Amino acid sequence: MLRHSSTLLILAVALLCGLGLIMLASTGVWVRGMDQPYHFVTRQAMMVVIGLGAALVMAKMPIEWIRKGLPFAYIAACVLLFLCFVPGFSKEIYGSKRWIMLPVIGQFQPSEAAKMVVVIAMASWFTRWQTEVHTFWRGFVVPGLIFAVPLGLIAAETDVGTALSLSVTAGAVMFCVGTRLRYMIPTALAAMSGAAWFIYNNPNRWGRIEAWLDLENPIHQLDRGMQQWRALLALGNGGPWGVGLGNGVEKFGTLTFAHIDFIFPVIGEELGLPATLGVVVCYVAIAVGGVGIALQAKNIFERCISLGLTCVIVVPAMVNIGVTTAVLPNDGLPLPFVSYGGTSLIFSLAAVGLLVGIHRRSQTAVTKAFPLGKEVRLAVRL
16 A cells, blocks of 8 residues: 555545646636636646646655755745745735745745745754754754744744644654654643734734634624635535536625635535545545655655655645634635645645655665565476
8 A cells, every 4th residue: 555655646636636627617717807717727727737847856856956955945935935025026915925026937925835945954954863853952942943934934924824834744743753742842832822812912813713703693794704604605505416517606706715715615515525525535645645655765854754745735725624614713725736826736746746756766765675576486396
């Protein structure tokens, strides 16, 4: 089973990307203010092609090149995150400064690149100091600072969802390499207390919490709780088998961001329970495939990268599905591979390519270690 981890991963990602293009063709037509009805699906198809190219490059790239280029990539990621606050580069949308405008490239979300870089940086550090992962400074403080700098910049953009998902990813990597829990647990509790204090004192964030706790209140249904309430109506309207592709009604304007953050309820409304369960199964398959690749990795560097990149993909998916089903408060995380978003799609596919490359190298190592494993020798008895 483990040797087919990359096949399982590729199959799940291909199904999600295909479903995403289909649903964008259904939802993107009804987005207000767009002159071209199929703008989103055509642009997403272009991003899929670019993302596949990035995945191929990452799959073929020697791991030594990644380690050598890591310091430059880390500095570049922090600079790009800082540009989100620089006038002339920053582009504020709905009160969040998550995007920048770059020549030739256009609109770009640096946090998507920063997540990959942080995972690789932490993996490189733990590889260098394998014997000191239990110590306070080299096993906890320094790796904590490695992800704290980009994390702070992302949180300052008011991209709380990405910051929380990156924190979970970093915590999972540190836990699996052996960082002591007596350092991690108090820090996590302090961080959660600080986040709770920030949310409570932020009127917009706290209003979302209040709306989430009382979605049946008509006041919230017309204000901050409207998206989640309309998402529940869409899922209920679809029933077990859906109303048919293209026949959903909530995407006509009542369910805002139906092509981005809230595309999952539209899937449920139009394609029904089999499609929504299929999406969940695909992310479970990605998690299983990623963990399988990590278990087969030939060194701690590739093992940490595999685990971290799997979390980078799966954790936002869990949050998005939780938000759109009103299990979690409203946030702004898209559904990986399905929601519209070029930066997210390209770097998610690049992460998949890197995972496949790690698995390919680990399988090659096993083959070289046992070169005569499948040979049959015949002898003549005299």
